[in-house]
Amino acid sequence: MSAPEAAPLAPTSGGDAGGLSGKGLSAGTVGLIGAVVIGISCIAPAYTLTAALGPTVSEVGFQVPAIILVGFIPMLLVAFGYRELNRSMPDSGTSFTWAARAFGPWIGWMAGWGLVAATILVLSNLAGIAVEFLFLLIDQLAGNPGTIAELAFNPFINVAVCLLFMLGATLVSYRDMQTTQKLQYVLVTFQVLVLLAFSITAFVHVSQGDAGAAFDPSPVELSWFNPFAVGSVAAVVAGLSLSIFIFWGWDVTLTMNEETRNPEKTPGRAATLTVLTIVALYLLLSVSLLSFAGIGEGELGLGNPDIQSNVFFYLSGPVLGPLAFLVSLAVLTSSASSLQSTFVSPARTLLAMGHYGALPPQFAKVSPRFFTPGYATVAASIVASAFYAVMRFVSEDALWDTITALGMMICFYYGITAFACVWYFRKQWFDSVRSFLFTLLFPLVGGSILVALFVMTLVDSTNPDYGSGSNIAGVGLVFILGVAVIGIGIVIMIWQSIKRPAFFRGETLAVDAPPSIRRLREAARQ
Secondary structure (H helix, E strand, C coil): CCCCCCCCCCCCCCCCCCCCCCCCCCCCCECHHHHHHHHHHHHCHHHHHHHHHHHHHHHHHHHHHHHHHHHHHHHHHHHHHHHHHHHHCCCCCCHHHHHHHHHCHHHHHHHHHHHHHHHHHHHHHHHHHHHHHHHHHHHHHHCCCCCCHHHHHCHHHHHHHHHHHHHHHHHHHHCCHHHHHHHHHHHHHHHHHHHHHHHHHHHHHHHHCCCCCCCCCCCCCHHHHCHHHCCCHHHHHHHHHHHHHHHCCCCHHHHCHHHECCCCCHHHHHHHHHHHHHHHHHHHHHHHHHHHHCCCCCCCCCCCCCCCCCHHHHHHHHHHHHHCHHHHHHHHHHHHHHHHHHCHHHHHHHHHHHHCCCCCHHHHCCCCCCCCCHHHHHHHHHHHHHHHHHHHHHCHHHHHHHHHHHHHHHHHHHHHHHHHHHHHCHHHCCCCHHHHHHHHHHHHHHHHHHHHHHHHHHHHCCCCCCCCCCEECCEEHHHHHHHHHHHHHHHHHHHHHHHCHHHHCCCCCCCCCCCCHHHHHHHHHC
16 A cells, blocks of 8 residues: 655645645654654763763762753743644644744744754764764673774774664664654663663662772762752853753654644653653763762762763773673664654654745655655755765864754754744733743743853854864854854755745745634643
């Protein structure tokens, strides 16, 4: 049985449905648990925290849990805005579609570009990280420290293995969502179980007093959770910036909305559950390792800069002994599973942009066998692979500075989407306490925080010492790359407006058709 490829949408006058339409994806194939699992996979908690914990300790010491909580707040507030938009307009285009409906096609197009650019660029980073952890794991199992792990830094070997990872992720993503779910159930379950065992065992060592001479164990204190004990506004701001990276990815649950059961409610619930699950996991891990290793700069203290790029690896031996390799395998699994699940967002956003005529019609093609955005998936893979391969040889500093610049892109499209929620529901702000909180206050505060972070990052990144320290004419390379990505989006948008004017005239996606009060109340009662 096969389905025809979805054709680009013909112009529509909008109406109550807002000009939205299905795109030929496999409806009803993803449940709540499946969406949460894919959301956790996309965030990649094992890889994210092993790289982020050490540098954060250097900034705030024992207040890492407090910083995680502070960073969690804007993500949760923005997630509430996403939930409300999805309740009214379940569409795989998410930020693109919702911003276009609220503010018009130009802002909508740039919101979509922000999402696509951020996710495609991070795909290459995830593949590169997976390569490094693969060789690190092999090195650890072989008991030959350093020799095999160094192979990951040979650019020819690195790029070749990276492209193999990308090919595997593309093949899985091209297939139906059931394949993605089955794979992610296994990878995420393994990752989370190892992290829980790692954390609990660390607590056991502390309680038994056998952490070892290389550590400075400390009893857990409530002050660790107090953001006012940080003592520096700059450190709190750094914590908010950190939240962009350690929580980013939960919105993948919304891009699957046309493929989930009960699409008006399930994706929003999955986004909220994903964020809550991740913050709980981060708090457990950070508290256990702070208690076990302390914040000193000794051999294995979390303040030691020599171990901060991968603290889980260095602490896995003292915590788990002969099972230490499981932690390295969990981090590898984390980056590899995130590589595959991250394909979901750009592919479905590109699909929606093609479907509504904002991009060439080829992007609107859906696989007649698997009911997935096949063309968009392959296109995202090719661009990400080519970008990584070229930049790995041309300039590794530029490659990593591009990843650093992603923070700007994430704040950019998250912020636009949050404000889209506020504006789209403007006629319902004061209908009820719930409407006031979830369509005005929460997304407005969350979006404002992200815009402030965007501006601060933009200003800070002009410093030539920011990121890798590379600069052009005294201007930081991170700033130049971030502005360049946004500038490229503007150029492509103008070109598409000439080639495909119907979308930019608001003919294929109606502007400003807020839901009626009755529809909101009916949705709330269901």
